[in-house]
Amino acid sequence: QVQLVQSGAEVKKPGSSVKVSCKASGGTFSSYAISWVRQAPGQGLEWMGGIIPIFGTANYAQKFQGRVTITADESTSTAYMELSSLRSEDTAVYYCARTVYGPGGGVAFDIWGQGTMVTVSS
Amino acid sequence: SSELTQDPAVSVALGQTVRITCQGDSLRSYYASWYQQKPGQAPVLVIYGKNNRPSGIPDRFSGSSSGNTASLTITGAQAEDEADYYCNSRDSSGNHHVVFGGGTKLTVL
Numbered sequence: 001q002v003q004l005v006q007s008g009a010e011v012k013k014p015g016s017s018v019k020v021s022c023k024a025s026g027g028t029f030s031s032y033a034i035s036w037v038r039q040a041p042g043q044g045l046e047w048m049g050g051i052i053p054i055f056g057t058a059n060y061a062q063k064f065q066g067r068v069t070i071t072a073d074e075s076t077s078t079a080y081m082e083l084s085s086l087r088s089e090d091t092a093v094y095y096c097a098r099t100v101y102g103p104g105g106g107v108a109f110d111i112w113g114q115g116t117m118v119t120v121s122s
Numbered sequence: 123s124s125e126l127t128q129d130p131a132v133s134v135a136l137g138q139t140v141r142i143t144c145q146g147d148s149l150r151s152y153y154a155s156w157y158q159q160k161p162g163q164a165p166v167l168v169i170y171g172k173n174n175r176p177s178g179i180p181d182r183f184s185g186s187s188s189g190n191t192a193s194l195t196i197t198g199a200q201a202e203d204e205a206d207y208y209c210n211s212r213d214s215s216g217n218h219h220v221v222f223g224g225g226t227k228l229t230v231l
Contacts, residue, residue: 037222046222059217059219061219096145097165103172104171104172105153105212105214107211109157110176112164112166
């Protein structure tokens with residue numbers, strides 16, 4: 001069974017960047033999309049964007065356009081999410097999730113990483 | 123873009139049936155998926171597609187859809203079902219984006 005293991009917690013200064021990794025093990029990596037979802041303390045889930053490793057093209061939520069970069073390295077079965085120009089409002093748990101598309105175009109995030117806490121503080 | 127709307131909180135008596143709803147224009151075109159999240163844990167997929175449960179999800183969880191509303195029903199709610207529940211779907215604007223509902227806190231009394 002595929003597992004997604006994320007990198008550890010980060011503490012960053014405002015204005016800096018953070019790069020979170022998500023390594024897949026136990027199954028096929030390239031043929032599935034990987035999405036990134038964040039959750040601010042006490043708040044709901046927010047989709048940031050995603051990538052299909054075999055194609056290498058990422059898709060971003062409008063809110064994060066220009067600030068987020070999602071990439072994937074097929075050779076190491078690892079996806080990355082880099083967020084720049086960090087501000088305090090970016091303090092959140094960041095999750096990666098395997099993304100599957102079903103009949104009728106529905107989307108489901110069936111396997112999740114354990115989450116990475118990113119704290120932005122001066 | 124589109125939005126998905128959920129009631130912030132719902133309660134159910136132990137062993138009774140509860141329905142959690144999710145409304146949005148995109149649900150006229152795409153099925154919703156549902157996620158359960160307990161404090162300090164990553165979300166878990168419980169329903170996807172028309173009404174599909176991943177392996178390991180109890181059959182008391184079911185999904186349905188009508189018009190712009192998707193529903194997650196728990197038949198015979200258990201204490202361990204107390205959690206936050208989120209819906210999501212494809213964005214109907216055709217840009218392959220994804221949108222989440224704001225989440226529903228389920229309390230089992």
